[in-house]
Amino acid sequence: AYGPRFLTVPAGEEGPDLTLLEAALKGERPRFLYLIPSFQNPSGGLMPLAARQRLLELAMAQGLVVVEDDAYRELYFGQARLPSLFELSRQAGYPGVVYLSSFSKVLAPGLRVAFVVAHPEVILKLTQAKQGVDLHTPVLNQILVHELVKEGFPERLERIRAVYRAKAEAMLEALGREMPEEVRYTRPKGGMFVWMELPKGLSAERLFQKAIEENVAFVPGGPFFATGGGENTLRLSYATMDRARMEEGVRRLGKALKGLLAMV
Known part of the structure; x- marks a missing residue:
């Protein structure tokens, strides 16, 4: 609705090309970076830990807001999941990562209940934006999610x-x-x-x-x-x-x- 101009970076099985991302960040001043680091839709790519750390360094150097969409994170086939960019940013003391995820991929597709973790000022603005779209996520759906995750999740x-x-x-x-x-x-x-x-x-x-x-x-x-x-x-x-x-x-x-x- 606001007519944004998109800057895109090629992504493969190990996430975005960080060399091209760095060049794009230096050549432009984007408002924020959106990415899915774990099992990206549609490519299925998974960013290695070193790539996550490097991407966060790039973001911190420019004060760039990173929107991390992590809806597929729990669907890993290996022995352990990788730390999210948000977790790495907390360790580094950087408040610029907005973390998004959803219960629809791990509970039931029909339960469209998502959540966000971010700086309080960001949460306030997102709440205002959501109220302009649908006022509130259905309470019944949230109760169902709460009950389903209490036991055996x-x-x-x-x-x-x-x-x-x-x-x-x-x-x-x-x-x-x-x-x-x-x-x-x-x-x-x-x-x-x-x-x-x-x-x-x-x-x-x-x-x-x-x-x-x-x-x-x-x-x-x-x-x-x-x-x-x-x-x-x-x-x-x-x-x-x-x-x-x-x-x-x-x-x-x-x-x-x-x-x-x-x-x-």
Whole structure:
């Protein structure tokens, strides 16, 4: 609504390119930096600890506000989660990180209850902004979340992580069987998504039309790029499908893709 001008930085499986980010920060004076450091949507990327520390150093040097969207943090497949940028900023005594997260990814998708941790002045402004949008998050939803997290929440998280890990492995196995060699895709360490790159010049939108004919769908990657690009990218999600349906879906997607490649 305020007509912002977006500055974008390429991101991969280890988060944003910090060299290009530093150049962008020096060349411009952005109002704030928004990022998803853990299992980014749509790429599934995970910033290593050293990259998080370096990004925070860059932010502190310029007094830059960082908005950390951490909705997928608990969905890790390894032995431990990484510290958030907010936690690192607290250790460094820097008040410039605004922490966002949600219960919808770890309790139930229909419970759209999120939360923010930030400096009190930021909370005040965010409260005023929210009141201008929807006045208040439904109390019933908040009560449900409160009751659900009171008992057995750590055990639930462990179960969710195990389920998603198995789903991710099943999708990667299916992709390994069905995808042509020209296709690249990520191997997520957590979260809900696999990010795929088609050969240059091949349109994910065209593939989508072919895939629909096979009764399977995905999210084309183009809309995720704030300033355009990404026409040959797409996002797959393993969050809701069981193994059999996932394998069949990947088989159909592979058939559609091979058909499209044969036409090129």
